[in-house]
Amino acid sequence: MTTIVRKKLWSPQSFWFSEARWSGFLKTTAFTVRVCLSIGLALLVAFVVQLDSPMSTVTTVVIVAHPMVGALVSKSIWRVLGTVFGAGLSVAIMGCFVQSTWLYFVALALIVGLACMTASLLRLYRAYAAVLTGYTIIIVAFSSFSHPESVFMSAMMRLSDVVIGVVSTAVVFLATSPRRSQPVHEALNDAFLAVLEHAKSFHSSLTALSVDDDSDFRTLPVALYDSRQAVLKKITALTPLLEYAASDNPEIKDHLSSYKMAVNQMAGVIAGYHPHWSNLHQPHARFYEIHAYTTRMLKNVIDGIKNPSWRNDPESILKALDQGIQSLELFEAEEMLTAASLASVHNVENLLLALRRIIEDLTEKKNRVPMRVSPYLEWPTALRNGARGILITLLATFIWYVTAWPNGPMMMMYVIAASSLLSTVPSASKASMAMAIGTVLSIPATWIYHVYVLPLISGYCLLWLSLSFFLLPGIWLQFHPKYSIGAFGYAVFFAIQSLVTNEMVYDDIALTNTWMAIICGAVLLVLVFRVFLPPNHESDARVIMRSLRRSVNLLATSSSHRLPFAEQWQGDQIQKLSRLALKLSFLSQKDRARDVLDRAFSLVSLGKLILELRQNAENPFEKRAVRMFLQDALIRRQEITYEAFGNRTLSSGIEQIQFILKNLQEI
Template identity: 25%
Template sequence: MTRTCPAARQALTNFLRQPARKEDADAILFSAKSFAAAMLAYYVSLRIGLPKPFWAIVTVYIVSQTSAGASLSRGVYRFAGTFVGAIATVAIVPNFVNDPIVCCMILAGWIGRCLFLSLLDRTPRAYAFVLAGYTTSLIGFPSVLDPGAVFDTASLRVQEICIGILCAVLIHRYVWPKPMTGLFTGKLSAMLQDARRLASVALTASSEENRQRREQLAVDLLMLQGLATHLPYDSASARPRRETLQLIHDRLARLLPLTSEIEDRVRSLNIERVATVDELTALIIDVGGWIAVEKPDDQHAEAARLIRRARSIQKRLGPDATMPADRVGANLAGHLAEMIGLLNDCDKLSQSMTASGRVRKAAALHGPELAKGYVYHRDPWMAARAALGAMVSILGGCAFWIWSAWPDGGTAVSILGVCCTLFGNVDTPVPFVVKYIVGSIFGVLISLVYSFVILPHVTNFAVLVAVLAPAFLFAGSLQARAPTAFMAMGITLTIPILSGLGTSYTGDFAASLNMAIALFVAVGFAAVSMSIFQTVPVDVSINRLLHLSRRDVGRRALGGAPNEARWTSLMIDRTALLLPRLRAARKAYADVVDDTLRLLRIGHVAGQLRKMVPQLKGEARAAIDGLLTEIAAHFRGRRPTTPAVLIDFDQRIERLTAMMEHCSPKSRLRIFDLLIDLRFALGASGAAGKGALPHDH
């Protein structure tokens, strides 16, 4: 027994530590805490006499998240959205109720505007706009039949929701809390390790392996930014500082295209002769060794030595380089120095994430001194398209309601408005609506069993909690898992309302049946209308992102959008947006991610060259200005990419390089570097057939 028990305990521990078992345990804990919060909110609502306490239960399941910080932030956003939506409803319905068509148009317009703002925000804060929209839908349309009670309805709804928010926040924050900070720092540490591996593989010019790493880094940066939004609300005492996280992001964002540039140079120098090829090779080997060693004692000192070596090679090759390969070697040495500095900065910053003092600036860091942070891609035209589609869907539902004089039409339209706002933030909302419908079917069946079989025999609150536990605990565990979250919402949002969890048992079968019919009609109509008016084909979405990226390259070539860090972060966000759409498009757009990163590099170099134009005079200035103007015309005009275009760009860069021989040494070296960067970014290095300009698909 003494030998068997420790072995059994160890086996049980290993079993529970498996990722699948840990996920199950987290889901069960989340479900239990959410159910406890829901019952607490229900009890409090009953005690203070609120007429529809089931809204407090619904709120708990909408607000609850797997981490304490996310639950609090979501609760804050929900309260703000609910409060604003209630005010808007009180302002709209009484003033326009005598003209139903105008009232419906104004309500639909408000809901569409809220959806538009949520799509432009693209942060977790967008949830406040979503709530402002569908709170108006939930209160406004049913209140059209009783406009005199709209203020009381809105006031009570805000109270019920506030109780649900408060109970959810208290339980998730103080009962076995799961802090966001630990999850965030763990993912950040893993991402920094992936970034070092990305840099290491770049030194071998293995582009196929690094393509996947760059794609993953773009997605991780977007995911990490979403998590970081919840950190100020987290329960952990020591949280990463916002400025530090922004500085880390800026360096990782620059590292992503930089590794692609280094790959191109290493691949080029493998087939060409360089005067100091042995010295460069030794430097590359030593940099790879420094990257591979995890946190040595003299890590920062070794990084400084490697940077000095790289700058020394760059200075020796740069001024007197007569062969193109030597210039590429000097350019590569400069990029290696920059990459080492970025990686070393990330290590320094990650070690001081929770430091109380200010982050050390340029004296200690090699990257940009001022933090910029993540930049979201925002497309007002696509947001307006989705908002207009939602308005058309809601107005279509209102037209059917008015034409048919359906008594429960207001309830159906209110549910339709919720669907249009809740699912309107994705290109193809119908699959999510279908999952919600499936969950609602289970929710209706369970509700009918509760309403007419179980609840009539319940005599006190403790028994009620016991009989509700199986359904809510099961649905809560499903809600904790991403694949079944929307189906679970169909269960948890349907049972409290349809079961009649009010102040007393009613058991009205006709009312329950009418509510179920209104629910399925509304959700079914939402699926049909959203497939017509709010669905964006994947081809349209991909080509829209590519078009905007090409347009912005042209703007930078002409001197617009001069902020380098902002440009880099914006293009990385667009890359992260492209990836799930490319998976949906399968193999039709195999090279789009590479094209987008190439556009990032072209825009980066074009913007820096444009800044150099005022420092030049005469023929060189006119030539660079003409090259940038031609680049802008090519990308903004969607001109087709042909071998002749590549050859023309290559020849113009060659002529510019010859002109720079007569410029001042300081300007000459910098422009040499930028012209080499531009040549590689355009795909015009070597022969024209080696690369291709990004094109519209």
């Protein structure tokens, strides 16, 4: 009986002891142990060199720690650069406005706002340079408001804290984290399989349609929408994963360009699946034949990719795709196909070509010219976060100036640091509440630590172990999707509130004042981010849609020699799609969000069709006719038919463009 119960508990179907949960538990445990070791090393060095505020090194460890060593290295480098720049600015504005309080406050608010805006625009951990610039200014100035002449020494002390924390964390993680390419390859493989499964589900759902289906417009099944969202999430996560892995893994760095191109192609495949394709023509014999054949092809490719050693010998999969492309070319040559059916055949052919390119890029069977994609700058969100940074800084400084509260600078430090950190997350408004809750929860933990634990500590080892114990919830939950922001706020601000100094001084009044300042700062943070300047995700989505439309219209009006490469254009638009999907995920009207995302995907498909149409025009007459058609259809919004082409490829492309334009509406 005991054996049966044990087997049930440890079976893959068990809730607590499934293989995925156990693997996640081990990874989180390893990360937590490394962070605690880093805290111990940073704290030891801080006491040895006799820093005034050793807990600042602990704060740095908590902020820069990351399971991926490459991410940690990138984060640390940009953190040090931001600290140097912020410390320099702090000394400069203190020197310029030392005798003019309000000019100092205005200058501080403008710099914090600019830092928040820049952090929202920059990608990955480059944003941390802007974040650190913003709140290093107030941290350096914090101890210098009463004695401005000490601001330079305060800046040097802050820089020492950050460098010790960064170096300690890097040493521990580099010494204990193996550099392996396998996790990256597994993530790429997993995303590729998800793309293939989604494509197979799409074509399989079309083969299940009834011949009597006479719907005006068929939407996708709900399961396909959910699948699309999950696949997009996986693909979006691949870009930072590759960037971070390439920072410290030479093998990934050598293949980075190829892997990025594969990710771009995966996103392009997903973008091609939208309701407009499934509505191209009504179900009939040819309709079923096209989609049934595609379903079988995708199943064969999926079976090949599931083989763990497929990367070593992808020739069999490539051969199957080549045979599929050849079969479609024979199918396409038949005269009985309608323009709509021919357009579907072209879509499937493009799908198989894209899959072939993905496999070639993942296995590097063919060298391609590296593709450069310009980052998409989301100005509405950046300007909003910049305005929030300015407003919250001015409010905090005004409260301190009016009340003359001795701990006003602590409130200022909290709101500026929290605002800067929130500027890097997708929805700063939503995260502000979690950050505030995590911060407030750190207050009772700090009280317990200072009243019942800290007076009993008589040596370094006990101090390290006790700090690690109290920081454990924040460290452990930092990479849990639901609690990450709150856990981060708890860990960072517990470390800030723990007044462990070199030469301990117990001051309950100062501690209580610090708690009150943190609570007031948390309330102010939520008010500014959720009430005074709330988010407007729908407006942000409209801006992205307008940008997509402008990009498509430019393809129709640009001269031939200024047309971008298809993959480069697609990469630019995929960034917009991922941002749009993120904005729409915050809307309560899920049906409307799906409809808007369908139209966005259709716009990307439309742009690819326009590029293909212009490239397939073989002579001056065809090129001129295509330009006239695009001018009429896209710019003037006129429904004009062009049937005088002898080129069937152009005719089917025009048919498909006309169909998408007919069903595409403004959001």
